Amino acid sequence: KQEVTQIPAALSVPEGENLVLNCSFTDSAIYNLQWFRQDPGKGLTSLLLIQSSQREQTSGRLNASLDKSSGRSTLYIAASQPGDSATYLCAVDENQGGKLIFGQGTELSVKP
Amino acid sequence: EAGVAQSPRYKIIEKRQSVAFWCNPISGHATLYWYQQILGQGPKLLIQFQNNGVVDDSQLPKDRFSAERLKGVDSTLKIQPAKLEDSAVYLCASSLGAINGQYFGPGTRLTVT
Numbered sequence: 014k015q016e017v018t019q020i021p022a023a024l025s026v027p028e029g030e031n032l033v034l035n036c037s038f039t040d041s042a043i044y045n046l047q048w049f050r051q052d053p054g055k056g057l058t059s060l061l062l063i064q065s066s067q068r069e070q071t072s073g074r075l076n077a078s079l080d081k082s083s084g085r086s087t088l089y090i091a092a093s094q095p096g097d098s099a100t101y102l103c104a105v106d107e108n109q110g111g112k113l114i115f116g117q118g119t120e121l122s123v124k125p
Numbered sequence: 126e127a128g129v130a131q132s133p134r135y136k137i138i139e140k141r142q143s144v145a146f147w148c149n150p151i152s153g154h155a156t157l158y159w160y161q162q163i164l165g166q167g168p169k170l171l172i173q174f175q176n177n178g179v180v181d182d183s184q185l186p187k188d189r190f191s192a193e194r195l196k197g198v199d200s201t202l203k204i205q206p207a208k209l210e211d212s213a214v215y216l217c218a219s220s221l222g223a224i225n226g227q228y229f230g231p232g233t234r235l236t237v238t
Contacts, residue, residue: 017167047226056129056216056229102167109224111156112181115167
């Protein structure tokens with residue numbers, strides 16, 4: 014059974030720092046991996062989607078990497094801003110069926 | 126382009142009562158998902174529709190939860206009777222197809238007292 018884990022559960026950094034969020038999964042046979050952002054009281058916003066054949070994806074200050082063999086993904090945020098404060102979730106799709114299995118999220122707080 | 130719409134946004138009910146949530150997906154999206162997100166956890170898929178057919182409902186507690194997607198567009202999720210442990214945010218998402226990215230609605234926060 015696939016399990017997705019995110020560490021740490023919460024992270025607080027000063028503005029301007031570069032930071033890394035971690036995601037690990039137990040079964041490397043995945044179709045893709047996604048990173049989402051969730052603001053309080055709101056739904057999820059997709060940030061980056063990495064197909065199983067890819068190693069990384071970039072969007073602006075965000076870079077996500079995927080290492081299937083080790084069951085790990087990282088989300089790198091450069092030059093963090095207070096507006097980046099949110100909960101970040103990773104999710105894997107195992108069989109191209111759309112069923113996402115989520116980690117529990119990392120709550121990020123960026124202090125001005 | 127309008128996003129995924131959900132209503133109501135908040136609902137408070139007593140245990141053993143019934144409740145229904147409504148979702149309107151993005152126009153043209155064939156696949157619709159209902160997720161349950163308990164506080165402090167990631168979302169868990171309850172049911173997935175492809176048009177008006179069920180693709181996956183393996184994690185739906187069928188003794189109390191039901192869902193339908195009439196005409197392959199809007200969807201309703203019902204809980205009857207509710208239990209305290211059903212307190213959660215219920216998220217609806219839609220996508221063009223199962224292999225495409227999912228777009229999430231704002232969710233309905235349910236509190237069962």
